[in-house]
Amino acid sequence: MLPESIPTVKVTGRYLLPDGTPLTGSVTFRAPAVLTFPDADVILGGPVVAQLDATGAISVVLPATDAPDMDPDGWAYVVTEQLAGVTSNRSYAILLPAEHPAADLADIAPTDPGKPNYVAVRGDSAYEVAVEQGFVGTVAEWLASLIGPAGVQGDTGATGAPGAPGADAYAVAVAAGFPGTREQWLASLVGPAGEAGPRGEQGAPGRDGAPGVVQSVNGQSQAAVVLAAADVGAIPSTAVGAAGGVAQLDASGKVPAAQLPESSGGGAVASVNGYTGIVNLTAADVGALTQAAADARYPLTTAAVLLAGTQTISGTKTFSSVPSSTAAPTADNHLARKSYVDALGGGEWLPSDHGLAGWAFDPALGQSTGLYPGSGPIRVTAVILRVPATLTRIVWFATGYAGGLLTGSWAAIYNSSGSRVAATGDMSTAAYEPAEVHTAGGATITSPLTAAYSAPAGVYYVAWRLQYNTTTGDGPLLLAAESGAGAPPNVFGYTAVRRFGVYSTGAATAPASITLASMENGANRYWAALA
Structure with a gap:
């Protein structure tokens, strides 16, 4: 306020x-x-x-x-x-x-666009002119003099006759020497109106106001706005080419040499290694070796194998093709040729010769007459894998088998720690029970694993339990090694590996682990294999 x-x-x-x-x-x-x-x-x-x-x-x-x-x-x-x-x-x-x-x-406010802008005039300006020309009285009296006094109302209420005109301001002005008409005198009180100028085009909309009306310029609101370079985020022209300012570009669009730092040599290279013009340097120009000379002098021992000489290669290496050698190994740490390894086997048969991954022993060394494993106990035979293999089946050899396994029959594979790593299903079912054998000399029988097992090289234990009714059909007669003694040996040499054994107390399903130290020798050493 x-x-x-x-x-x-x-x-x-x-x-x-x-x-x-x-x-x-x-x-x-x-x-x-x-x-x-x-x-x-x-x-x-x-x-x-x-x-x-x-x-x-x-x-x-x-x-x-x-x-x-x-x-x-x-x-x-x-x-x-x-x-x-x-x-x-x-x-x-x-x-x-x-x-x-x-x-x-x-x-x-003006309404006619053809007229000039309107400016309100003090109400008593014409009155003052009249006073200066001799009028005596107040503003109200002067205004009344312009139209004269009103008539007097009669007693009956009828309108009275108009009063006679009084001496108005125009008359006073004429008496004072004004030579024109009443309209000219009235116009003289405010002066003649100027001619209307041409109507301009509507301006563009302002930032915060109505179309065509500028309210402010860059935050400045005053009659005469003056902007500097900083007001519009520009660089002053005085900063071009000046210390602490900016560089300018010449007619070619480049910074003139005079505006470059002195340390740059004025923007031009005088020579390179003593050469001028279009310079192409070689390895010799900069005291370096060519690629061929460098390879000959400094072999890349970390990325290549020397063709001759002693070389140590550390870390694991993967060959894209099988390395080969023309000479037989002469020391334990030499690579061995396949022919050399095969020759060391002599005439011995290997499991691979029979399509097997590993076996307990050469089955040709077993007894001609098979042995019954018995109904109920868990039989165990160790099998060694020299190389990793993917296992899908457990294999036995039967000299005769009429079928008839009962529920509770199973087979499984355990590692050297006694942990189960693979197993068959219920061997009383058609999917897992081995086929019957009625041929002279017997035949190989198998039971599939529930899932294939990728076995690393090492010692594995094949354990199985067969349940069968001896009154209606005997179990399989299985191939076994010589088992004449009441408790034939199952540990050989200076290691504690048990190659054959038995657990007299069975289990309805394959246990998750077996305790190898508690395994008994048993009276029979059965042959088993993995495939």
């Missing part, structure tokens, strides 16, 4: 569409950038923006344009209408004298 010592004028206005719908937008009143009122100790600055309310109306209190002791003085408000939906918003000037404390824009 302004101090009471500053005279103000309340300005109102209402904006509607032709159908009565309230318009939206704002009306901006601009005074000089800064107004000072020394008597009130107040400085005013910036435009006043009045927003249209829901009825399309505004109401704002502004300092009077003729406030005493105001600096600057002799100015007018610039009114800018910013109305949504109105294609041509107006901008015009008004005076707000203190003697009229209220003004409505509908009374003072």
Whole structure:
């Protein structure tokens, strides 16, 4: 709120569409950038923006344009209408004298675009002219003199006759020597109107105002805006080619040599290793070896094998093809040729010769007559794998077998620690029971594993338990090694590996592990194999 010592004028206005719908937008009143009122100790600055309310109306209190002791003085408000939906918003000037404390824009705003901007004139300016020309009386008396006094109303209420015209201000002016007509005299009070200039094109929309009205420029809102390079994020022209500034480009689009640092040699290379012009250097020019010379002098021992000489190669190496040698090994750490290994086997038969991954012993060394494994105990035979193999079956040899295994019959493979690594299913079922054998000399019988097992090289134990009814059909007669003794040996040499054994107490299914140390010798040493 302004101090009471500053005279103000309340300005109102209402904006509607032709159908009565309230318009939206704002009306901006601009005074000089800064107004000072020394008597009130107040400085005013910036435009006043009045927003249209829901009825399309505004109401704002502004300092009077003729406030005493105001600096600057002799100015007018610039009114800018910013109305949504109105294609041509107006901008015009008004005076707000203190003697009229209220003004409505509908009374003072221009409506004819062909007329000049309207500026409100003090109401008593013509009266002062009349006083200067000899009129004696108040403003009201002067106004009354322009139309003369009204007639007196009669007793019956009828309208009285018009009074005679009084001496009006124009008459006073004529008496004082004014030579023109009444219209000319009235025009002389305000001066002739200037000719209307051509209507300009509507400006582009401002950033935050109505179309064509600039409210501010880069944050500056004043009559005369002056921008510097920093205001628009630009580099001053004085910084081009100057210390601490920026370099410029010449006509070829390059930085002139004069603006390059001295350490760069002015942007040009004088010579390279004593050469000028188009220089092509070789290895000898820079004191280096060619690729061939370098390979000969410095063999890449980490990436290649020497053709001759002693060389140590560490780490695991993978060969894309099988390495070969023409000589037989002469030491334990030499590579061995296949023919050399085969020759060491002599005439011995190997499991691979019979399509097997490993076996307990050459089956040709077994007894001609098979032995019954018995119904109930768990029989065990050790098998060694020299190389890794994928196992799918457990293999026996039967000299006769009429079938008839019962539930509780199974077979499994255990590693050297006694942990089960693979097993068959229930061998009383058709999927896992070995085929019957009724041929002279017997035949190989097998039971498949429930899943293939990738076995590393090592010692494995084949354990099995067969349940059968001796009154209706005997179990298989299995091939066995010589078992004449009551408890034939099953441990040989200086290792604790048990090659044959038995657990007299069986189990209905293959246990997860077996205790090798508690395995008994048993009376029979059965042959078994893996495939």
